[in-house]
Amino acid sequence: MDYYSQVILNSIITGGIYGLIAVGYSMIYSILRFVNFSHGFVAMMGMYFTYALSVQLQLPFFIAAAGGIVLTAFLGMIIERVAYRPLRFSFYLAPLVAVVGVAFFLESVALMVWGGGILSYDVKTTSFNISGLYITNVQIGILITLLLSVILLYYLIEKTTIGQAIRATADDIKMASLVGINSNRIVVIVFMLGSALAAVGGTFLGLETNLQPTIGLSVTAKSFAAVILGGFGNIYGGLVGGLVLGFAENLGVTVLPTVWKDFIAFGVLFIVIYFKPSGLLAKRQERGGRYR
Amino acid sequence: MLEANGIEKNFGGLKAVDNVSIKVKEGTIMGLIGPNGAGKTTFFNLITGFLSTDSGEIKFKGKDITNLEPHLISRLGMVRTFQQTRIFPEMTVLENLIVAPQDNVGEGFFDPIFYRKALKDDQKEKISVAVAILKDMGLYDQKDEYAKNLPYGEQKRLELMRAVMTSPDILLLDEPTAGVSQDYTDNMKSYIKKLKNERGITFFIIEHKMSFLMDLAEYLYVIDHGKLIASGTPKEIQNNTKVINAYLGTEG
Amino acid sequence: MFYHLTILMIIYSITCIGLNIVVGYTGFFSFARAAFFGIGAYTSALLVMSGVPFLIAIIAGGILAAIFGWILGLITVEMTGDYFALATFAFAEMTRQVFINWTGLTRGPLGLPGIPRPEIFGFRFSTNQAYLFLYIILLILVLLITEMYVKSPFGRLLKTIREDETAAQSLGKDIAKTKNIAIAMGAFFGGVGGALYAHYITYIDPSAFVLHITIFFLIIVIAGGMGNNYGTILGAVMLVLVRELPRYLGLSPAFAASLQQMVYSSILVILMLVRPRGLLGERKLLSEQSSEEGGK
Numbered sequence: 001m002d003y004y005s006q007v008i009l010n011s012i013i014t015g016g017i018y019g020l021i022a023v024g025y026s027m028i029y030s031i032l033r034f035v036n037f038s039h040g041f042v043a044m045m046g047m048y049f050t051y052a053l054s055v056q057l058q059l060p061f062f063i064a065a066a067g068g069i070v071l072t073a074f075l076g077m078i079i080e081r082v083a084y085r086p087l088r089f090s091f092y093l094a095p096l097v098a099v100v101g102v103a104f105f106l107e108s109v110a111l112m113v114w115g116g117g118i119l120s121y122d123v124k125t126t127s128f129n130i131s132g133l134y135i136t137n138v139q140i141g142i143l144i145t146l147l148l149s150v151i152l153l154y155y156l157i158e159k160t161t162i163g164q165a166i167r168a169t170a171d172d173i174k175m176a177s178l179v180g181i182n183s184n185r186i187v188v189i190v191f192m193l194g195s196a197l198a199a200v201g202g203t204f205l206g207l208e209t210n211l212q213p214t215i216g217l218s219v220t221a222k223s224f225a226a227v228i229l230g231g232f233g234n235i236y237g238g239l240v241g242g243l244v245l246g247f248a249e250n251l252g253v254t255v256l257p258t259v260w261k262d263f264i265a266f267g268v269l270f271i272v273i274y275f276k277p278s279g280l281l282a283k284r285q286e287r288g289g290r291y292r
Numbered sequence: 293m294l295e296a297n298g299i300e301k302n303f304g305g306l307k308a309v310d311n312v313s314i315k316v317k318e319g320t321i322m323g324l325i326g327p328n329g330a331g332k333t334t335f336f337n338l339i340t341g342f343l344s345t346d347s348g349e350i351k352f353k354g355k356d357i358t359n360l361e362p363h364l365i366s367r368l369g370m371v372r373t374f375q376q377t378r379i380f381p382e383m384t385v386l387e388n389l390i391v392a393p394q395d396n397v398g399e400g401f402f403d404p405i406f407y408r409k410a411l412k413d414d415q416k417e418k419i420s421v422a423v424a425i426l427k428d429m430g431l432y433d434q435k436d437e438y439a440k441n442l443p444y445g446e447q448k449r450l451e452l453m454r455a456v457m458t459s460p461d462i463l464l465l466d467e468p469t470a471g472v473s474q475d476y477t478d479n480m481k482s483y484i485k486k487l488k489n490e491r492g493i494t495f496f497i498i499e500h501k502m503s504f505l506m507d508l509a510e511y512l513y514v515i516d517h518g519k520l521i522a523s524g525t526p527k528e529i530q531n532n533t534k535v536i537n538a539y540l541g542t543e544g
Numbered sequence: 545m546f547y548h549l550t551i552l553m554i555i556y557s558i559t560c561i562g563l564n565i566v567v568g569y570t571g572f573f574s575f576a577r578a579a580f581f582g583i584g585a586y587t588s589a590l591l592v593m594s595g596v597p598f599l600i601a602i603i604a605g606g607i608l609a610a611i612f613g614w615i616l617g618l619i620t621v622e623m624t625g626d627y628f629a630l631a632t633f634a635f636a637e638m639t640r641q642v643f644i645n646w647t648g649l650t651r652g653p654l655g656l657p658g659i660p661r662p663e664i665f666g667f668r669f670s671t672n673q674a675y676l677f678l679y680i681i682l683l684i685l686v687l688l689i690t691e692m693y694v695k696s697p698f699g700r701l702l703k704t705i706r707e708d709e710t711a712a713q714s715l716g717k718d719i720a721k722t723k724n725i726a727i728a729m730g731a732f733f734g735g736v737g738g739a740l741y742a743h744y745i746t747y748i749d750p751s752a753f754v755l756h757i758t759i760f761f762l763i764i765v766i767a768g769g770m771g772n773n774y775g776t777i778l779g780a781v782m783l784v785l786v787r788e789l790p791r792y793l794g795l796s797p798a799f800a801a802s803l804q805q806m807v808y809s810s811i812l813v814i815l816m817l818v819r820p821r822g823l824l825g826e827r828k829l830l831s832e833q834s835s836e837e838g839g840k
């Protein structure tokens with residue numbers, strides 16, 4: 001029993017982190033129908049920005065993390081400006097290929113600056129035992145921040161004018177421009193917001209495990225999977241998908257030989273795409289929807 | 293030749309097509325009109341197999357074709373065009389046409405190996421057919437242009453010509469003149485008449501604007517909110533109060 | 545160095561010509577390339593190591609890859625765009641997990657060392673010159689076959705799938721079958737490329753078949769020009785140079801590795817900004833001339 005509560009706790013933490021990163025990704029996707037391949041690499045950069053500020057510049061961790069998040073938001077802005085905006089109306093594959101380039105560029109930058117070795121934040125962890133359940137101060141911090149981020153995001157999207165404009169743009173970008181929403185500005189905001197969320201998730205990942213410049217690809221793959229699981233086009237779909245993924249990973253290890261864990265994770269993904277191509281949360285869609 | 297009985301289709305709670313029955317006689321031009329969102333395109337999608345029906349039966353040349361795959365229905369001789377034109381944008385005008393015929397040699401995996409000669413001859417023949425059609429429609433000069441570079445009206449005509457290249461028995465046109473200038477509209481009208489007279493192709497045409505079909509179609513069906521509300525000759529339809537109300541209702 | 549780079553260019557060209565059939569002509573963004581490359585490599589290596597002749601083994605590698613391609617095609621037949629990309633990616637990762645975990649066959653992460661060099665009718669291709677000669681001949685063969693296909697009505701049919709599947713169906717084309725054939729064909733050349741790679745490098749392990757290599761192949765196709773086989777070869781030449789040259793600059797291996805990655809990713813971004821369709825665009829295969837002939 002205790003064992004399973006522990007697994008559930010761990011699932012919520014990993015799932016929440018994946019979910020947060022995936023939400024940033026699904027925001028960009030739901031507005032632009034654009035597969036932002038660089039997203040996981042942006043999360044990786046956020047992770048290292050925090051490292052640079054906290055370990056290399058010796059700033060207090062919270063300030064460093066906040067700084068890392070802001071820097072990553074600007075990185076998102078630059079990516080939009082350099083690789084997405086000029087290509088928005090170009091050949092349909094051009095923006096995708098360009099962000100693949102950006103992704104590997106970021107990875108090479110991280111490799112050069114921080115090296116290929118494994119690093120970690122300089123944060124003291126103490127472990128608490130709450131009636132048999134082990135949890136660290138870091139994990140408590142992560143849980144609280146996760147919750148706050150989700151509430152803040154919800155408020156921002158649902159209750160503010162910017163959020164309204166974002167939702168309108170997600171529904172129909174052409175229509176939104178017609179009613180006077182500056183879609184260019186919205187796209188920039190979404191890129192920045194999505195990247196900031198990625199940075200939060202990236203920093204958490206760094207806290208939970210460690211820092212490696214090569215995790216970008218698997219983070220991209222996982223947020224992609226989370227978004228697919230949760231349902232494309234729904235901004236919060238990624239959050240649910242991330243949680244599902246977190247549970248699948250942690251529960252999987254309890255029943256299956258560990259070496260086949262990844263095989264089964266990708267197998268599940270494959271099966272989900274096959275049977276439920278529009279995701280778990282998405283409204284039921286007519287198969288012939290694309291025939292006009 | 294084409295017969296649909298009691299066709300229904302729901303999208304969630306919306307009855308897009310509600311118990312519609314129609315008959316299209318061979319060698320005629322028939323029309324399907326109705327205000328925007330009436331369910332016309334959905335009805336075409338159902339007949340041509342691009343959507344599956346919830347209930348009802350569709351017969352073509354005496355065969356039951358309900359929920360058959362679209363390419364199989366097309367191969368039986370019923371070919372459609374789309375409201376939002378679907379040309380092959382990154383292929384040349386000529387390629388758009390010669391890819392269409394259903395008896396093309398060389399589309400199977402082993403054909404390029406075993407039928408080299410037949411393939412060449414067949415291509416030559418198809419090209420000459422396509423060139424003839426292009427000259428007919430005054431599009432010959434653009435034959436090597438990418439289809440996407442044509443003005444919209446020309447694209448609509450290209451789509452129609454491409455459908456003709458399949459040698460269909462019946463053509464289903466979904467708003468062939470939507471968003472097209474008057475010149476193109478007239479040109480389209482005379483081309484349709486010519487196809488009917490020279491090749492004996494039957495037509496079933498959707499139009500949102502009534503005027504296009506008034507002197508073209510022999511018989512019209514009218515649907516509104518998914519339901520068949522009237523049918524008759526263009527004259528009869530013009531004076532039908534139900535139809536007038538349906539159109540006024542959506543526009544006013 | 546010259547032979548080494550040229551041989552790599554040829555291996556990648558063959559692989560990417562196969563990929564171009566799927567991505568460039570049929571218009572599907574497939575992320576399964578590393579899987580087919582790996583299936584071909586392992587199959588051929590294991591067969592030759594158990595005594596099967598080289599030519600038969602590489603073809604077997606290609607065929608097994610094609611069979612997997614066919615099955616993948618059957619499963620993904622209704623998927624378009626992003627879903628297809630993701631499904632193929634999941635497939636590739638699953639395949640790699642099999643390479644890692646089926647240790648009885650593949651020796652897992654230890655890899656397969658000592659893969660024999662090619663031998664045809666008793667002649668062993670042991671020098672790099674002999675290698676280059678053999679691989680050039682194979683490349684020409686692959687190029688001829690593929691060109692024959694893409695220029696034929698079959699190739700044109702592939703393009704209609706890329707352009708507009710729905711329209712193609714409305715004309716009576718069996719899209720599902722054609723798409724499947726394209727994926728299997730692409731997989732076949734991927735498998736052959738993988739086999740040639742295995743017999744040249746003489747050592748393979750699962751890390752040679754990660755997503756990075758798939759992306760590298762995709763970039764070759766896209767940079768060279770999609771829907772143009774010569775563009776693909778040009779892409780392979782360029783990308784091999786960009787990727788391998790920093791290794792010869794006398795830098796530390798780790799730094800050289802990140803530098804090469806930085807250079808090739810920057811080139812990719814710049815290329816998209818300047819020539820989004822790649823260096824060589826698609827050729828208009830139906831010439832003025834042939835239509836004139838037809839017109840008379």
Ligand SMILES: Nc1ncnc2c1ncn2[C@@H]1O[C@H](COP(=O)(O)OP(=O)(O)O)[C@@H](O)[C@H]1O
Nearest residue numbers: 286288289303308328329330331332333334335
């Ligand atoms: N794939 C679909 N999914 C859900 N609703 C649809 C779909 N296609 C059409 N509809 C709805 O069905 C109704 C009829 O649409 P349509 O057949 O396109 O009308 P028309 O062609 O007469 O203008 C509209 O209300 C439209 O929104």
Ligand SMILES: [Mg+2]
Nearest residue numbers: 332333334375
């Ligand atoms: Mg319509």
